[in-house]
Amino acid sequence: MKIAGKDPNGNVKGVAVTENGEVKVQQTGSIVEEIVIPREIRNGESPRYGRIPPEGAIGCIIEHRIYGITGTFANDEGARLQLAFMRTWGDTTIGPWGFVYTDWGVNLSSTIQQAIIMYPGINANMIEPRGGSIILAMKPISPIRLTIQIKGQFEEGEGFDSEVSIRWLLGGA
């Protein structure tokens, strides 16, 4: 089942699909990579984008790729990723049963990465997350929904130029 995200007003947002109606992804060996939230300059919350983990996915790396930032930010402001875990039955756009958030960040990805990593058995104590990144020792066990959240003061045209990618790690990757 393909999931369409919804914007804060509840309007459905479609996912990029091929002529055959299949979600566009790029597969390289046992890694499937796609852009989930398209690149855009934003100064407010993005629409919500949903994904079902592909069959055989044992982990994933979700990256908020921040190319440029303008605006004025206090402590606990900037941009962060919200990861929502959606229900696994029926309409998988319903939920969520849980949330994970990165910290608020005001740094470019050229200096500090903002990411959420899911992989079973990963020892999070061995890694010092930077940029408010999150490490989850688990498989992607349910449909997910991703949103960029933004807080700050912005002049016209200012904001975060960014996109969100996800790399699904399959099988023995």
Next chain:
Amino acid sequence: MINYEYEETESKNVKPKGEGWEFWGMRKTPTEEKAVWRRDADVYGEVTQ
């Protein structure tokens, strides 16, 4: 959307090296303040291969 690339300098009076840069705005946090410049990466981006 234009595929921008960005550079930051200490003030809007200091322009990055190279051509095509336009001032976009300021990035201000409690610990720093930077001038942010941008240019069309498809026009001015460096060839790496």
